[in-house]
Amino acid sequence: MAGSTGSADPQRVFFDSREMAQLRQLEILAAKVHKGQLRGERETSRRGPGTSFREHRSYHEGDPLRLIDWNVLARMDILVVKEFDAEVSLDVVLLQDCSESMRGAAAQCARKVTAALGAVAMPHMDRVLWAPIGGAGARTADVFTGRGRLPDLFAAVDREPGGATDLMGALRGAVPRKSRGGVAFVMSDFFDPRGVGQALSYLVSRRFQVRVMLIEDPERLAPPPLGRTLLKDAETGETTLLDITPDVVAAYNKAREARAGSLAGFARRTGSGFLRVRADQPFFEIVRSAIRRGWLLP
Amino acid sequence: MSFYDPAGFWLGLAGAGVLLTHLIRRRARRVTVPFLPLWAAALGERRGGFGSRLMRYLDLLLVLIACAALAVAAARPYTEGTPSTARDLVLVLDGGLELRAGDRHRLLWHVARAEIQRRAPGTRFLIVRVGEGRDISVRCADVRTAMAEVSRHQPAWQRRSPDDALTLARAAAADLRDPDFVFVTYRTITPEDWRLRVVKQDAQNAGFASLEVTGDPEGGGRFARVALRGEGYAKIGEHWAGELVAGEPTVLQLPLPREGEAEFTIVLEGDAFAADDTIRLLLPGRESPRPLVVSDTGEVSPFLISALMALEATGAITGPLEQTVPARAAEAAKKYSVVIFDRCAPPRTLTGVPALYLSPPVGALPFRVGEEHAAPALFHVKREHPLVRGIDLERIPPLNGRAVLGGEAIASAAPGALLAIGPAWVALGFDPDRCIFASTPAYPLFLRNTIEWLAKVTRRSAPEFYRVGETAPQKGLVRIDGEVVHRVGQQLIGPPGVWQIEKRRYAVNLLEPELDLAPATADSDPLPAVGEAGVPDQPHAALFAAIAAGVLLIAWWVFWRS
Numbered sequence: 001m002a003g004s005t006g007s008a009d010p011q012r013v014f015f016d017s018r019e020m021a022q023l024r025q026l027e028i029l030a031a032k033v034h035k036g037q038l039r040g041e042r043e044t045s046r047r048g049p050g051t052s053f054r055e056h057r058s059y060h061e062g063d064p065l066r067l068i069d070w071n072v073l074a075r076m077d078i079l080v081v082k083e084f085d086a087e088v089s090l091d092v093v094l095l096q097d098c099s100e101s102m103r104g105a106a107a108q109c110a111r112k113v114t115a116a117l118g119a120v121a122m123p124h125m126d127r128v129l130w131a132p133i134g135g136a137g138a139r140t141a142d143v144f145t146g147r148g149r150l151p152d153l154f155a156a157v158d159r160e161p162g163g164a165t166d167l168m169g170a171l172r173g174a175v176p177r178k179s180r181g182g183v184a185f186v187m188s189d190f191f192d193p194r195g196v197g198q199a200l201s202y203l204v205s206r207r208f209q210v211r212v213m214l215i216e217d218p219e220r221l222a223p224p225p226l227g228r229t230l231l232k233d234a235e236t237g238e239t240t241l242l243d244i245t246p247d248v249v250a251a252y253n254k255a256r257e258a259r260a261g262s263l264a265g266f267a268r269r270t271g272s273g274f275l276r277v278r279a280d281q282p283f284f285e286i287v288r289s290a291i292r293r294g295w296l297l298p
Numbered sequence: 299m300s301f302y303d304p305a306g307f308w309l310g311l312a313g314a315g316v317l318l319t320h321l322i323r324r325r326a327r328r329v330t331v332p333f334l335p336l337w338a339a340a341l342g343e344r345r346g347g348f349g350s351r352l353m354r355y356l357d358l359l360l361v362l363i364a365c366a367a368l369a370v371a372a373a374r375p376y377t378e379g380t381p382s383t384a385r386d387l388v389l390v391l392d393g394g395l396e397l398r399a400g401d402r403h404r405l406l407w408h409v410a411r412a413e414i415q416r417r418a419p420g421t422r423f424l425i426v427r428v429g430e431g432r433d434i435s436v437r438c439a440d441v442r443t444a445m446a447e448v449s450r451h452q453p454a455w456q457r458r459s460p461d462d463a464l465t466l467a468r469a470a471a472a473d474l475r476d477p478d479f480v481f482v483t484y485r486t487i488t489p490e491d492w493r494l495r496v497v498k499q500d501a502q503n504a505g506f507a508s509l510e511v512t513g514d515p516e517g518g519g520r521f522a523r524v525a526l527r528g529e530g531y532a533k534i535g536e537h538w539a540g541e542l543v544a545g546e547p548t549v550l551q552l553p554l555p556r557e558g559e560a561e562f563t564i565v566l567e568g569d570a571f572a573a574d575d576t577i578r579l580l581l582p583g584r585e586s587p588r589p590l591v592v593s594d595t596g597e598v599s600p601f602l603i604s605a606l607m608a609l610e611a612t613g614a615i616t617g618p619l620e621q622t623v624p625a626r627a628a629e630a631a632k633k634y635s636v637v638i639f640d641r642c643a644p645p646r647t648l649t650g651v652p653a654l655y656l657s658p659p660v661g662a663l664p665f666r667v668g669e670e671h672a673a674p675a676l677f678h679v680k681r682e683h684p685l686v687r688g689i690d691l692e693r694i695p696p697l698n699g700r701a702v703l704g705g706e707a708i709a710s711a712a713p714g715a716l717l718a719i720g721p722a723w724v725a726l727g728f729d730p731d732r733c734i735f736a737s738t739p740a741y742p743l744f745l746r747n748t749i750e751w752l753a754k755v756t757r758r759s760a761p762e763f764y765r766v767g768e769t770a771p772q773k774g775l776v777r778i779d780g781e782v783v784h785r786v787g788q789q790l791i792g793p794p795g796v797w798q799i800e801k802r803r804y805a806v807n808l809l810e811p812e813l814d815l816a817p818a819t820a821d822s823d824p825l826p827a828v829g830e831a832g833v834p835d836q837p838h839a840a841l842f843a844a845i846a847a848g849v850l851l852i853a854w855w856v857f858w859r860s
Contacts, residue, residue, distance in 0.1 A: 100332075101332035101333055102332075189332065191332055191333035191336075193335055217332070220331075220332050221332065224327065224331075225327070227327065228325065228327070229326055229327045229328075230327065230329070231330075231331050231334055231337050232330045232331065232334070233330075233331065233332075233334035234330050234331065235332075235333075236334070238334055240337065240338070241326055252336065252337060255336050255337075256336060259336070
């Protein structure tokens with residue numbers, strides 16, 4: 001896997017045993033909170049294979065013999081078959097920004113959040129689709145299912161940042177056109193020169209419930225000292241000569257806030273979740289904030 | 299704008315230093331940012347227009363302006379003033395009494411003052427007074443002092459010629475700036491290099507008035523034409539029209555008329571003159587007196603006849619000689635200007651006629667005579683009197699004589715006056731035939747002096763010349779030169795010129811000892827201003843220094859605000 005750190009024990013890279021225990025607790029808490037919701041091991045309103053009996057119906061020719069309720073036939077001499085609620089797995093799409101702009105604390109924050117989401121989703125047989133944003137361009141998502149694949153997911157998310165942000169390209173590669181929907185988590189700084197509105201709308205149009213996490217690295221986003229400065233874009237390499245003045249700094253901060261506000265507005269309009277975090281925030285503080293603000297609820 | 303010290307511009311290098319420091323200080327840092335478009339939004343606001351860009355460089359701009367202003371101030375800028383076009387003035391004032399003849403507050407002094415007042419500020423004056431006992435030239439730095447100096451000028455008998463005045467003025471004005479010479483006399487002589495001088499000395503005796511015109515322009519080549527147009531002397535005028543050669547004086551002899559008077563107009567033309575100039579000259583006629591000799595017997599002394607014939611031959615008297623007896627003298631005297639009584643008394647009916655009494659007896663005389671004395675010795679003679687001009691009476695011992703009582707004594711002896719004069723008479727108290735007097739050349743000279751003196755006395759009631767400002771005795775005075783006719787009556791006579799009283803012409807402004815020149819220059823014409831005052835240089839160093847200080851203050855304020 002390109003950009004992978006290739007750690008022998010990636011689980012330990014992200015979380016120690018205490019943190020994993022907390023995540024397992026979160027998992028339980030999450031299960032409680034989301035009981036009856038669509039989970040990988042939970043029933044659906046549709047009939048289908050499952051473990052939860054729903055009702056009997058008359059036998060029709062061709063029905064599998066294993067569905068015949070033999071007890072009813074023996075007692076009442078009626079040939080019926082048992083029907084169950086279908087139990088399907090949930091597609092959890094994890095989009096991790098691995099572009100150059102995320103280098104540093106933001107990238108580490110994105111790794112841990114992505115890994116944590118995978119750690120929460122995979123034990124419940126949810127299908128995790130992970131795809132990086134940036135780097136080599138559009139690519140298909142890696143699918144991870146089952147707790148046993150968690151180390152693989154950890155290994156995948158442990159990527160070094162690089163390349164330009166291409167959110168739309170990453171989504172088109174990761175989400176098939178005929179998607180059955182699911183939950184899409186996007187962890188990024190959303191520094192895409194082409195804009196992010198269209199890409200996020202693409203996710204919504206694919207019946208995904210979108211959860212947007214805006215990760216900001218205060219250290220990298222802090223304006224440089226006042227004075228004449230040659231600004232270089234970390235991803236594109238473009239440069240601009242700028243005289244940094246208090247007014248410019250104010251305008252820059254205003255632009256940042258406007259951009260965050262634009263993302264929040266998009267989330268409100270589409271019923272998506274939006275969470276703005278600082279990269280230097282403690283991880284579990286981010287988790288608590290996500291729970292408190294309903295960001296984790298699908 | 300010019301600069302006194304252009305080396306001060308080297309201070310402008312300080313601006314280069316400021317600019318270099320600014321560039322070093324503003325050298326761009328290199329910072330990698332995660333997302334440049336985020337800054338582009340800020341740039342979009344900051345790069346809005348020229349105003350925002352100007353504000354970014356305002357402090358540098360202000361400091362550079364201050365440096366430039368300081369450099370300009372160090373170079374000591376100034377605005378060049380306008381150089382003065384004023385020419386210094388050499389004002390030569392004629393000190394002759396003829397200046398006194400006029401109304402000096404309105405005529406010549408007015409001319410002098412006007413010449414001074416029309417000069418531009420900054421003009422220096424050299425006032426040369428001519429005609430005083432010593433050379434006087436006074437320098438005046440401004441109009442006010444020059445005006446005061448002119449006012450102090452007092453005319454006197456002229457003892458210096460205009461040539462001397464001009465020579466003196468030229469020597470004194472050697473250090474003046476292109477001096478303009480103005481000779482204020484009855485004529486303002488311009489330009490200086492052409493002069494018209496009328497030499498009157500002895501002209502009456504010779505029957506001619508001499509005019510000497512001298513052309514001496516620098517560089518030569520220019521000429522002036524002098525035309526003499528005498529009223530009734532057109533022939534002479536044509537004859538004397540001619541040209542003047544530079545550097546060669548030309549003397550014009552004007553023959554005086556035998557009778558009456560003549561008016562000449564001298565026209566000076568040519569590019570050497572500022573303008574054509576005209577001088578009007580009035581020459582008195584040579585009307586000689588005509589004597590009548592009266593004796594008791596009808597026979598006249600042969601010495602007397604001989605002397606009168608000599609005078610007639612020289613033109614001193616008009617002939618032919620006539621003689622009569624006292625009984626007819628009263629009737630005959632009306633046709634003669636002077637009556638000579640040869641050892642006889644006049645009739646009682648003859649009064650008021652100018653008369654010469656030679657050894658008069660007791661009778662109807664305008665004076666009294668004393669007893670006869672033998673060999674009276676003359677001990678006192680008024681030598682300056684015209685009667686005895688050229689005659690030494692003290693060397694003529696009379697054999698006998700009678701004292702003349704009454705009148706003014708000209709020659710006196712022990713008994714009394716032997717030669718006396720009255721209002722219209724001259725009495726010789728001894729017989730010239732009975733001494734050597736009648737046989738000497740002094741006798742006809744005495745007769746000429748006496749006849750001319752008596753004839754002149756009779757004309758005193760109607761003088762030939764009036765000074766400007768004198769009261770004309772007659773009414774109906776009109777000016778005949780030009781179209782303007784003034785009737786001044788008993789008022790002061792006005793501008794100089796040739797006037798006429800009851801068909802008799804008089805030259806106003808003429809003074810006997812001076813030149814018979816009547817100026818025709820219109821003194822009342824407004825004189826154009828001469829020169830313009832210069833504008834001094836205006837330094838601007840202080841202004842630029844103040845600008846630099848002000849700009850620095852603004853730059854400091856801008857820096858403090860940023």
